Amino acid sequence: MKERLEALFEAVQELDEIIILPHNNPDPDAIASAVALRYLLSQKLNIKCQIVYRGIIGRAENKALVRYLNHPLHRVNGHINQPCAPFALVDTQPGAGNNALPAGADIAVVIDHHPQREVNGAVNYIDVRPSVGAACSIMTEYLRLAQVGIPSFLATALFYGIKTDTMGLGRGTGALDMEAICYLLPKIDLEALLKIERAQVPVNYFKNLAEALNATRIYNNVAISFLGPMQYPDLTAETADFLLRMKGVEWVICMGIHKERLIISVRTQKQTGAGQFVQAVVGEQGVAGGHGSMAGGQIIIGNRNADHLAEGLIEKMRQHLHVSDIAGKTLTT
Numbered sequence: 001m002k003e004r005l006e007a008l009f010e011a012v013q014e015l016d017e018i019i020i021l022p023h024n025n026p027d028p029d030a031i032a033s034a035v036a037l038r039y040l041l042s043q044k045l046n047i048k049c050q051i052v053y054r055g056i057i058g059r060a061e062n063k064a065l066v067r068y069l070n071h072p073l074h075r076v077n078g079h080i081n082q083p084c085a086p087f088a089l090v091d092t093q094p095g096a097g098n099n100a101l102p103a104g105a106d107i108a109v110v111i112d113h114h115p116q117r118e119v120n121g122a123v124n125y126i127d128v129r130p131s132v133g134a135a136c137s138i139m140t141e142y143l144r145l146a147q148v149g150i151p152s153f154l155a156t157a158l159f160y161g162i163k164t165d166t167m168g169l170g171r172g173t174g175a176l177d178m179e180a181i182c183y184l185l186p187k188i189d190l191e192a193l194l195k196i197e198r199a200q201v202p203v204n205y206f207k208n209l210a211e212a213l214n215a216t217r218i219y220n221n222v223a224i225s226f227l228g229p230m231q232y233p234d235l236t237a238e239t240a241d242f243l244l245r246m247k248g249v250e251w252v253i254c255m256g257i258h259k260e261r262l263i264i265s266v267r268t269q270k271q272t273g274a275g276q277f278v279q280a281v282v283g284e285q286g287v288a289g290g291h292g293s294m295a296g297g298q299i300i301i302g303n304r305n306a307d308h309l310a311e312g313l314i315e316k317m318r319q320h321l322h323v324s325d326i327a328g329k330t331l332t333t
């Protein structure tokens with residue numbers, strides 16, 4: 001374990017500056033692991049770290065988290081032009097298609113827990129552990145190995161990252177996650193955590209929720225909801241999390257349109273299969289990936305009709321989940 005930390009430090013020790021890049025539309029695991037890496041590298045090696053991301057932090061809880069952390073991430077539009085420092089990717093990888101990494105960029109570090117991608121080009125240091133439930137658990141391990149005291153704000157963020165990425169400390173939680181949780185728990189600011197988790201939502205949230213429920217169709221143990229145009233891209237993830245609580249439902253798929261993209265979120269009560277499922281359905285049309293029980297994908301709509309595109313995908317999903325013969329039931333009428 002200690003070798004991992006030494007190898008990480010060796011990979012970056014010559015650097016004065018590093019750009020930390022989480023995946024697009026970063027979730028709590030991506031946000032907190034980016035902040036943790038910045039804390040580690042700046043405290044131990046005095047490296048200047050800037051965290052940048054593409055997309056939108058839309059979910060009220062995630063907005064509350066970045067407020068609590070004092071807005072540590074800088075948003076970039078489109079691609080990052082002329083990067084002046086090498087990148088450190090967290091909760092994503094080169095080739096995953098869900099980050100703003102410019103082509104040909106220098107990559108110093110990759111720390112992730114998604115299935116390993118083939119890497120073209122040189123990366124100084126790679127730590128990809130798909131068996132771990134959250135990137136925050138890996139970052140907690142590094143901080144502990146480096147004997148950096150974890151301040152309460154960071155412990156709170158890391159804990160929340162693990163909690164959300166493992167569906168409330170349940171699914172996909174392994175030994176390293178449990179170790180991290182036990183270590184972080186006495187350090188967290190419970191009041192702040194509660195404020196983040198119970199963040200107040202805009203009035204529009206309830207309109208979105210009503211529309212999402214109206215759009216949901218149930219096919220035996222499968223719930224599918226096509227939300228149409230959305231105000232922020234992680235609304236599909238939020239809705240899918242919510243619908244998975246429905247009795248009898250084992251699979252949830254939520255789709256919606258954000259700007260030029262069709263966004264897909266998949267959740268399942270099963271321990272495995274969500275990542276493969278979304279990859280099989282999306283195929284060459286876009287990018288997709290994820291873990292055993294939570295996954296997602298995106299397709300650039302281009303000059304296609306978005307509704308037709310979504311209908312085609314729903315057809316394919318129903319076939320994959322063996323519910324193509326089942327008539328969909330509405331939820332609200």
Ligand SMILES: [Mn+2]
Binds near residue numbers: 091133
């Ligand atoms: Mn993650």
